[in-house]
Amino acid sequence: MVLNQVSDLIGKTPILGLSVPARQTRLLLKIEKNNPGGSIKDRMARNMVVAALKSGKLERGGVIVESSSGNTGIGLALAAVEFGLRFIAVVDHHAAPDKIAVMRALGADIRYVEGDYREDEVAVVERQRMAAEIAHQIPGAVFMNQSDNVANAGGYADFVREAIAQVGHIDAYVGCVGTGGSMTGIAHGLKLHNADTITIAVEPDGSIVFGQPGHPYYQSGTGTPAGDTVGLVLDYSCIDLGQQVSDSQAFETARYIARKTGLLVGGSTGGVIYKALESIHSGIIGGNVLATVADGGEKYLHTVFNEAWLNDRNLLDPLVWSQLDEWLDEACSSEAPRELPRLHVA
Numbered sequence: 001m002v003l004n005q006v007s008d009l010i011g012k013t014p015i016l017g018l019s020v021p022a023r024q025t026r027l028l029l030k031i032e033k034n035n036p037g038g039s040i041k042d043r044m045a046r047n048m049v050v051a052a053l054k055s056g057k058l059e060r061g062g063v064i065v066e067s068s069s070g071n072t073g074i075g076l077a078l079a080a081v082e083f084g085l086r087f088i089a090v091v092d093h094h095a096a097p098d099k100i101a102v103m104r105a106l107g108a109d110i111r112y113v114e115g116d117y118r119e120d121e122v123a124v125v126e127r128q129r130m131a132a133e134i135a136h137q138i139p140g141a142v143f144m145n146q147s148d149n150v151a152n153a154g155g156y157a158d159f160v161r162e163a164i165a166q167v168g169h170i171d172a173y174v175g176c177v178g179t180g181g182s183m184t185g186i187a188h189g190l191k192l193h194n195a196d197t198i199t200i201a202v203e204p205d206g207s208i209v210f211g212q213p214g215h216p217y218y219q220s221g222t223g224t225p226a227g228d229t230v231g232l233v234l235d236y237s238c239i240d241l242g243q244q245v246s247d248s249q250a251f252e253t254a255r256y257i258a259r260k261t262g263l264l265v266g267g268s269t270g271g272v273i274y275k276a277l278e279s280i281h282s283g284i285i286g287g288n289v290l291a292t293v294a295d296g297g298e299k300y301l302h303t304v305f306n307e308a309w310l311n312d313r314n315l316l317d318p319l320v321w322s323q324l325d326e327w328l329d330e331a332c333s334s335e336a337p338r339e340l341p342r343l344h345v346a
Ligand SMILES: Cc1ncc(COP(=O)(O)O)c(C=O)c1O
Pocket: 039, 041, 069, 071, 072, 176, 177, 178, 179, 180, 181, 182, 183, 220, 221, 222, 223, 266, 268, 269, 294, 295
């Protein structure tokens, strides 16, 4: 089949199953990094633009403005090309430089927030304030405001339809939570189909979505940092369990999955896989467990997949590898010494 536009490449993503033999469970990874912008956010970004156009708030040739750590921005940059819009992306130093370069390549106008922020501090509050102000100043410009935009969660209806068609019965879903749009849209959709589906939302340790104390973290694009407010789009009623994952657990899991399976996943997905396996191992979930590969490791080659970067920030933790080996039954299947990557731990 020959497709006619890049947006036709959004969705219909494949699922890769990892078996967890001891628990007779399959961890089913929906490979959302296969979307044209490289992340799950292509779905909601296009949906927000279509909704704004349909409502008349936005006109073709108009301007959209958004604060984004990268992936939503890339999705919006794609939608802007498709609908002939100008896109102004407000970013901070926390976003992976490669994500910003992609937005720029797609024609986005990049604006950085000003101010002194620590490397591990997300300037999300200032980013949103600045995006709203820019939209206010330009006639006809629309601030997408993904955190409070219902079309964010509404952008995952196809994801749910696809997953049910691919898997059939889904016993549990594990996903990350940033704005909460993907979690809300997917969890609602899955529960509508099967009310017994257990949903687990994973946030970084240091994020405040589930009421824990806030502190800086390195996981990019996910969680709500201290000082920010949880988005209106997040519907807690569709989440059965909220869990926190440390940067080390998330990043080491991403590195482990790359070495063991050949699949490059981003840091937030590393966290989701770690918590999914932990929950499977402790018996909270089992059967067909769906999880999302929100984006790919290709976007984090200078951070998550750079040992020197991890070492400088004390993020290496070989114990995560032995834990994952145990959960995936690797220890039993390989009697030869396990092949761990060479780690330069201080
Ligand atoms: C890599 C990554 N993981 C997780 C999320 C969180 O998704 P959501 O905003 O739907 O909660 C995002 C959002 O941008 C992301 O880019």
